[in-house]
Amino acid sequence: MRRTSSTYLRALVLGCALAPLFAGAQETANRSSSSGIHRETTVPVIESGAWKGPRLSDGQPDVQGHWSNTIANHNNLTDPQGGVPGDPTGRVAKGPRESRAPSRVSDPPDGQVPFQPWARAKQQEFLEFFHNPIKPEYIEPLARCAPAGVPKSFTWHGFEIRQYPGYVLLLFNSGTRIVHLDGKPHLPEDIKLWNADSRGRWEGNTLIVDVRNNNAKARFARTGEFASENVHIVERYIFDNNGHRFNYVATITDPTVFTRPWTVTIPMRRYTEADEPDGWHFEVAFANHPKGERIIERYERICVENNGPFGQVAVQR
Amino acid sequence: MAEAFDSGRGSVAHARHRTGAMVAMLSLICMPFAAFAGEKIPRLPSGKPDFSGIWQTTSAADFDLEPHGPRKDAPPSPGVVEGGKIPYLPAALEKRKRNFERRFTDDPRLKCWTLGTPRGIYYPEPFQIFQRERDLTIVFQFGHSVRTIHTNGTLHPEEEHEFWLGDSRGHWEGDTLVVDVRDFTDETWLDRSGNFHSTALHVVERWRFLDANTIEYRATLEDPNVFSRPWTLAVHLHRHREPNFQLIENYCYTLDYEQYYPFPKGE
Numbered sequence: 178m179r180r181t182s183s184t185y186l187r188a189l190v191l192g193c194a195l196a197p198l199f200a201g202a203q204e205t206a207n208r209s210s211s212s213g214i215h216r217e218t219t220v221p222v223i224e225s226g227a228w229k230g231p232r233l234s235d236g237q238p239d240v241q242g243h244w245s246n247t248i249a250n251h252n253n254l255t256d257p258q259g260g261v262p263g264d265p266t267g268r269v270a271k272g273p274r275e276s277r278a279p280s281r282v283s284d285p286p287d288g289q290v291p292f293q294p295w296a297r298a299k300q301q302e303f304l305e306f307f308h309n310p311i312k313p314e315y316i317e318p319l320a321r322c323a324p325a326g327v328p329k330s331f332t333w334h335g336f337e338i339r340q341y342p343g344y345v346l347l348l349f350n351s352g353t354r355i356v357h358l359d360g361k362p363h364l365p366e367d368i369k370l371w372n373a374d375s376r377g378r379w380e381g382n383t384l385i386v387d388v389r390n391n392n393a394k395a396r397f398a399r400t401g402e403f404a405s406e407n408v409h410i411v412e413r414y415i416f417d418n419n420g421h422r423f424n425y426v427a428t429i430t431d432p433t434v435f436t437r438p439w440t441v442t443i444p445m446r447r448y449t450e451a452d453e454p455d456g457w458h459f460e461v462a463f464a465n466h467p468k469g470e471r472i473i474e475r476y477e478r479i480c481v482e483n484n485g486p487f488g489q490v491a492v493q494r
Numbered sequence: 495m496a497e498a499f500d501s502g503r504g505s506v507a508h509a510r511h512r513t514g515a516m517v518a519m520l521s522l523i524c525m526p527f528a529a530f531a532g533e534k535i536p537r538l539p540s541g542k543p544d545f546s547g548i549w550q551t552t553s554a555a556d557f558d559l560e561p562h563g564p565r566k567d568a569p570p571s572p573g574v575v576e577g578g579k580i581p582y583l584p585a586a587l588e589k590r591k592r593n594f595e596r597r598f599t600d601d602p603r604l605k606c607w608t609l610g611t612p613r614g615i616y617y618p619e620p621f622q623i624f625q626r627e628r629d630l631t632i633v634f635q636f637g638h639s640v641r642t643i644h645t646n647g648t649l650h651p652e653e654e655h656e657f658w659l660g661d662s663r664g665h666w667e668g669d670t671l672v673v674d675v676r677d678f679t680d681e682t683w684l685d686r687s688g689n690f691h692s693t694a695l696h697v698v699e700r701w702r703f704l705d706a707n708t709i710e711y712r713a714t715l716e717d718p719n720v721f722s723r724p725w726t727l728a729v730h731l732h733r734h735r736e737p738n739f740q741l742i743e744n745y746c747y748t749l750d751y752e753q754y755y756p757f758p759k760g761e
Binding site: 234296299312313314316318321322323324339341342344346348352353355357361362364368370371372392393394403405406462464465466467472474475476477478479481482 | 539546602606607608622624625626631633638639640641642644646647648649650651652655657658659681738740741742743745747748751752754755756757758
């Protein structure tokens with residue numbers, strides 16, 4: 178069966194070019210111990226305030242372009258550089274906890290998700306069986322090409338922001354979000370979606386997005402954290418005026434699962450023409466331009482049809 | 495004139511066929527009647543037509559591109575192919591007949607696979623166009639797949655690809671967006687009746703406003719492995735104007751395994 182889709186070709190080309198850094202395609206890059214994923218250990222402070230940078234014709238701050246998180250992938254929510262506990266291949270945390278980046282849970286201060294006891298037990302069950310998925314529910318949906326959901330998409334490869342009057346478009350490796358800025362009401366609550374339903378507005382340098390209608394099927398990390406369909410997420414994308422960074426700060430409220438609202442913080446950096454594509458954070462190509470101008474392009478992302486590399490054997494043809 | 499010169503620059507992708515100056519002249523000659531008639535259509539700040547919006551065909555094109563009477567699986571339709579029939583090569587026509595017989599199991603749509611180009615455009619679910627000077631982004635409700643049409647003078651990639659939606663390079667001829675699409679996989683069908691193509695498919699699309707809320711969409715398909723000559727289909731696309739209408743993501747390939755991810759409930 179021919180498998181020469183763009184994803185594969187890209188993976189092959191990059192895999193060859195970057196062999197010392199990436200021994201293969203996505204799944205290997207995902208083993209962050211090989212340094213494919215940038216591993217900063219701190220979260221910069223970016224205050225909400227005025228926007229002094231460039232604006233689009235409709236007045237939105239212009240934050241278009243390519244971005245990715247600076248810490249680690251989605252292996253672990255509360256010890257992002259700690260790997261997935263119980264990893265049978267030994268890719269687990271080394272050294273003291275303090276040597277690694279802080280928990281993505283920035284509130285409560287202890288860095289832990291404030292689960293109700295039954296929900297904590299369920300999360301521990303998901304984690305225990307992550308490496309030994311004896312039931313279908315233990316296979317992470319992303320491995321079947323489902324969208325990574327909110328907020329996990331921000332720790333799964335780089336992503337692109339495109340902006341239009343009335344809209345912010347978020348193009349992820351797996352899944353796409355349309356953020357509506359026109360104030361229309363949310364979808365009827367009976368409709369539940371992988372990437373939920375997003376309503377945004379700008380306040381100075383901060384994009385504030387109200388997220389409802391979540392189907393709660395995409396978990397927050399491989400460590401098994403989850404919410405219910407009742408979850409309400411308020412995201413704040415706080416952009417640094419220099420255009421290089423933003424912090425993603427999401428407050429998650431769900432009385433069905435948690436004892437109190439809690440907050441996830443994910444720091445991001447921008448990738449530009451000056452960066453080299455790396456197959457993970459910066460999964461792009463440079464356009465074929467007649468005058469050789471260096472223009473970034475994003476090829477189509479088609480997962481389930483290609484049956485791999487990450488979704489390998491997850492879907493039978 | 496500025497717009498005409500822009501059109502010339504936008505056609506760099508096809509420089510081997512014609513010079514920018516010629517295109518500039520043609521742009522003026524071929525400018526759609528609507529523009530002269532003063533029909534108001536949405537435009538970008540640059541003056542180019544602005545196709546932003548949510549669109550959908552009311553045609554029966556996706557059921558069967560060719561003329562067909564009533565069937566249990568398709569509403570009748572005179573077809574959307576100019577000249578009526580698709581000019582298949584003999585061997586390809588046999589395959590198309592086999593596809594038709596197996597259409598209830600073999601149509602890639604049934605697996606919710608990305609529909610391809612042009613099928614995504616006339617599939618009976620809405621799609622949304624987001625437009626900038628440098629590109630048009632099409633988000634299809636079905637599968638929530640994303641297609642980018644580049645309008646910044648860039649060319650097809652030098653290396654070969656097998657994209658599900660093809661590689662799309664557009665330029666303006668007056669108020670008509672002309673898009674050259676290549677680099678296809680052969681795993682998509684053109685409709686649910688089994689019309690098909692190979693990886694050699696080459697599509698040239700022409701998008702133009704008939705009025706502010708209607709687009710005429712034409713696609714000329716060429717594929718020397720399957721068709722005896724290029725042929726053209728045409729559909730109208732209508733703007734969704736219902737209050738608060740929006741796309742609802744339809745990652746329908748997840749429906750078969752959603753059952754495994756129920757919200758875990760407490761005791």
